Amino acid sequence: MAWERRSGREPVAPAHDLGAGPFLRTRTAVPALPPTFLRRGRLTRRLDAGLDTPLTLVTGAAGAGKTLLAADWAARAERPVAWLTNDAGHQGSGTFWAYVLEALRGAGESVPPEVGAPACGDRADALFPARLAGALCERDRPVTVVLDEYDRVSDPEISAQLEFVLRHAGPGLRLVLVTRNEPRLPLHRYRASGELTEIRNADLAFTPDEAAELLGLHGLELPRHATLGLVEHTRGWAAGLRLCALAARDSADPERYLKEFEAGHSAVADFLLAEVLDRQSPGTRGLLLRVSVLGDFPPALADALTGRRDAESVLAGLRRQNAFVEYLGDVSYRLHPLFGEILRAHLRERLPGLEAELHRRAAGWLRRHGRLTEALRHGAAADDWEFTAGALLGDLAVGQFFTGLRSPDLAALFARMPATATDPAAELVRAASRLARSDPEGGLAHLRHAEQALSVDTPAATRMCGALLRALAARLTGSPGDAATAAGDAGRLLAEVPQGLREEHPEVPALLRAHVGCTLLWAGHLDEARAGLAAVAGGGERAATAPAREDALGHLALLDYLDGRPSAAENRALAATALRRRFSLPAGCGSGIALVVLAAVAVERDELERAEAWLDAADGGEQAVRDPVCAGFGATTRARLLLARGRPRAALDALRRPVPGVTASPWLEAHRTVLTAAAHQAEGHRGAACALLRRVPPSPAMCAVEAAGVQYAAGFPEAALRRLDALPARGGPGPAVRVRAALLRARAADAAGDTGTARRLVEHAVREARRERLRRPLLDTGPWIRPLLDPAPAPPPAPPVVPDLSLREREVLSGVARLMSYEEIGADLFISVNTVKTHLKNAYRKLSVNRRSDAVRRARELHLL
Structure with missing residues (x-):
């Protein structure tokens, strides 16, 4: 499909809609x-x-005139040109691509929504370049992008x-790359194929005729030999020519001045300071020295730093000069980087101690004008940590420690905060930093210090941030009482926070609900947990809330699994991983619970290698939240995998590993007990197994039916059937529970000689x-089931009506049914896009269809999905 160009330049969308803003x-x-x-x-x-x-x-080289050349060409181009000036600081691939998309929008080029947008600055997901390249390839006419x-x-x-x-x-x-050095691209390939146009340093150098024209624009008329000498001295360097022109144009004898400059000045810094x-x-001079501490700045900020009111006219005059x-x-405006660096050094020499005060003033002005990121940077440069920590919390931005573009930058910035900063805001920031690294002990210590100093006069936003951190600490320690208290405090405090601030940071209430929901899940309040997590998962499609929604979807998948609904659990877990890819959430964001649920479902389907891969991915990721739910369920899933592989001793070792949490989780303890009993039974210790099973409660249903199976295998069929009869009827058991219960009753009927009932079950x-x-x-039932699975003698069967789809073909069709793209299906199944298409083509042939929708419908009719 072709993109349609939008007419005019649209206003910049809010940050939460763009996925990586503000821009x-x-x-x-x-x-x-x-x-x-001078146009050349x-x-x-x-x-x-x-x-x-x-x-x-x-x-x-720097100052060679690259940017002005490209800017002049872009401004006069017949076709729209998307322009991006790259940042001097650390820039991850997520930030880079988010700005590329914004540059395209600014040039009037609409971007198809299926391309998506990165949510995290550190990286973009592996499929984003493919989506963008695919959209560009389908354009009717090329788009030109300049990366300055x-x-x-x-x-x-x-x-x-x-x-x-x-x-x-x-x-x-x-693509037009404007750069000081060769980029890390395979330029030799483009040169060999004639697909590269190059303008290099030698091309950018001014010729004598061009230099004469440039000097004339600066009001200088030099003899030909003087111009040639200047070109030779500067080697045609554009910035050097301009420097010389600026210095010499007011001299009574410009030619002689340039000769003296050539003989006596070799340092650009000396020249800039003395002659500019x-x-x-x-x-x-005072204005230039003071604004040297800034990057890009408006005249109003320059006024704030200098106490003047005419910065705009002064800056405009300097620009004209x-x-x-x-x-x-x-x-x-901004200063030339080299000029700014020299000015900062001069500021420290001429006015020692003023630099910190200028940073402090800039920080205050920027915060008042809604530019928190820059305000924090200047506050830290001023070593004013009370302001810096207070601004982060007062603007309700502490959630950025756990989500979005700012997490690594905030961690690095506040890592410089000295131990002497002990005010409540600083302690809360330290707590956030510790909790973001899943260190509840350290986080709680700083939280206690902060709360001792907090008062009713403390801004509501700051106290709200403290409540959020207490909820996270409660989650990490498995403390439902603390989570409920934190949620109650947060509800009251949130009402005191200005509405505009609440709307600017939707991630804070989303994270709070997710933490409370996960803590309730741990405590066994499953219905309350489901309701809270569903509210988070169903929130708006905003990049800021994507980590909380992904976390909630993963835990809802766990609840589906505990209910005995593996397909529903798989669908939710896959939705969580798709959300992670869509918003390029980093590995250090979330708990990884969705991967563990996928591993548990894979064990139920006897896909043991796949289950181990999911578990290894969950264990190896740098997760931001290593809470008791994920740790405990991960251990039980690992034990299930080991039991399926016939390794009961290793399963017992996995179950003995300690699980964090100050309180026990009833459903987790039930699962651990049943699996421990199953491992003892597999080792032939029937007495130990039965003794453990007496402690298993009648719910959750999955635990009860598995406990009944172990009891039956241990030689206690009556107790096993009584346990089945006691299964809770509310809500109805899930398919995994019904299958196990039917097989166990069939075994009992077969043992009683009722073969017909056994076969029907x-x-x-x-x-x-x-x-x-x-x-x-079916594999866990044992050999008794084989005779019941063998069909009775009959005439040779007719050709099967139901097509014989392979496992991989059904998996690909399942992805199609969930509206996943070929790239997402391939990433999910660890296969290439071409392999996905091949499996889908085979499925079409077997199902006698030609379209995706028809294939899904036919497969559902035949109960293949």
Whole structure:
């Protein structure tokens, strides 16, 4: 399908809708040109020719004129150009691609919704480049993307993903890289195939004629030999030529001045300070020194740092003078990076101690104007940790420790906070940092210190953050009482938080409900847990709440499994993993419970290798929340896997591992007891097994029916049947429970000589097991069932009516039925997209259909799904 270009530039959407916002408009705006800019036709024609090749590379030293060349060309291009200026700080692939999408939107190019958007700055999921490349490949006309300052991209993953998109987008993408050095791309391939246009440092160097024109724009008229000497001295370096022009234009004898400069000045810093800074008025010098602590800044912030009211006119004048002040559009400026660095060093020398105060003023102004990220950075630079921690909590942003783009940056920023910062906000931030690393003991210690100092005068948002952290600590320790208290406090405090702040941070109530729901699940309050987790999972499609929703879906999948509904559990767990991929949630976000549920379902289906792979993935991930639910259920699932492989001793070892939690979980203890009894029974210790089973309660139903099976195998059929009769009827048992119960009653009927009843029960169990793809209950019954499975002698059967789909073909069809893409099915089954298509084509042939929807409908009619 072709993209449709939108008319006009649409306003920037709210951060929660974009998935990775808020975005800096200046990064996706084509830079403005200075009045003294010289258009060089020989280079713009090279850029025009570059539209015939997939990749254009503009590379040269700092100040060579790369950005202005590309900006002039982009501003005059006949077709829309998406522009992105890369950030100087750490930039993960998630942030990079989120800004690329925003640049496309800013250029009027709509992005198909199925492409998705990264939610985490550290990385984008492995399928995102494929989705973007596929969408670009289907365009009617190519889109041109300029990536300026690409040398600031240090993550090799970004380069690998960018090369993948460029290679697979075909004619739908024309990429222009503006960079100081060669990017990490296989340029030799593009050169060999004639698909690369290059403008290198030597090309960017000014010729004598171009230099003469440039000097003329600066008001300088030099003899030809003087111009040649200047070009030779600067080697045509654009910034050097401009520096010389700025310094010499007011001299009575510019030619002689340039000769003296050439002879006596070798350091750019000396030149900038002596010939640019010192030539300004004292007020302008003071302004430049003070704004040097900033990155991109509006004139109002410059006024706040200097106490002036005319910063905008001064900055505009400096820009017109090309005095290393760049206008970024949207009423925003920045200093030339080299100039700013030199000014900061000069500020420390001339005005020692002022730098910290300037950072402090900037932090306060930025927070008041809704720019919290920059405010925190300046607060930390000022070593004002009371302000920095208080701003994070007061703006209700503590949830960013656990979700979104900011988690790694916040952890790194507050890791610099000294031990001398002991106010309540600092202690709460330390608690958040510890709890984010699943350290409840350390987190609780800092929480107690903070709560001792909190008062009714403390802002409600700060106290709300404390309640959220207490709920998380209760979850990590398995303390339902503490969770209920924290939830009650949070409910009252949330009403005191300004509505705008609540709407800006929907992740806070979502995380709170998820933590409370998981704690209730641990405590055995399953109905209450289900209701709370369902409310979180059904929340709006926002990137900020995606981690909480993924966590809730995983725990709802566990509840489905405990009810004996493996297919429902699998569907929810897969929905959780799909949500994780869609929003590029990092490995350190969430508990990993969905992977453990998938492993448990795989054991029920006797897919033991697959179950072990899921468990290894859950154990090996750097999960942010290692709570008792996931740890305990993971241990029981590992024990089930070992029992299925005939290793009861290893299963017992897995069950003996301690599980965190200050209180016991009734359903988990029941499962552990049944599995321990099953392991003793497998080792021939019937007495030990039966002694343990006396402690198993009549619910949950899965535990009860498994306990009955162990009792029957141990030689106590009456007790086993009584346990079956006591199964709770409320809500009806799930398919896994019904299959096990039917098989156990069939065994009892067969032992009593009632072969007809036994056969009917077995047939019923087999039919239901087939629908759920359950194999483990049939394998665990023992050899008595074989005669009942053998068909009675009969004439040769007619050709089967039901197509014989392979296991993998049914798995692919199951993914299609859940509306998963080919890429998602392949990632789920660890197979390539081509293999997915091959299995689906085979299924079409066997089902005699030609479309996906018909295949799903036919498979459901035949009870294959």
